Amino acid sequence: MAAGGWPRTLESMNEQQPIAPRSVPQRQPRLLDRIGGRAVIERIVDDFYDRVEEDAELRAIFPDDLEAGREKQKLFFEQWLGGEPRYSEQYGHPRLRMRHFPFVIDQRLAGLWLRHMVEAFRAVGVGEAEIMEVFADLGPLAHHMVNADQDVPRAPIGDAFLT
């Protein structure tokens, strides 16, 4: 997805969120089950956060306390990979791009995020076929978060603020 081509108004962003829960493709068997279910998601996200903590560049844009984000990330991935929509039940529509507006994300940070995430998937032993499948969607999604050169509101916006 090309950066810069995205709509600039909040109204249009709300209409164009790419990952509404119902739009999650339902693969059979669920990708979530093929990679090992919720237990493996927990290990992936914990491993990813360990990598973030050791990456000064990426760590700098994360809040001091990583615990809340870590738990949200687990709920989100469980849902995104075809599991129960527990993230949306607790926090509402993901509105991921908008939730990331307070963080200035450039291509380099998106690349680091993706690299740490793929390394986390490998570190916990997810198979290469599943990794290919996950990152075919996760790659474009990470680049969709790039907002550094865009005129987006950086302040918290209503319920879109990360809480």
Ligand code: HEM
């Ligand atoms: C592209 C580079 C990315 C960067 C630099 C980044 C950075 C961040 C930061 C700093 C937070 C706040 C963490 C906290 O409040 O503790 C966050 C939250 C989050 N990120 Fe990202 N992120 C990126 C991409 C993604 C992608 C691709 C996804 C989804 C696949 C994602 C999913 C989330 C979720 C679910 C949250 C929690 C949102 C909430 O508060 O409800 N992020 N991210």
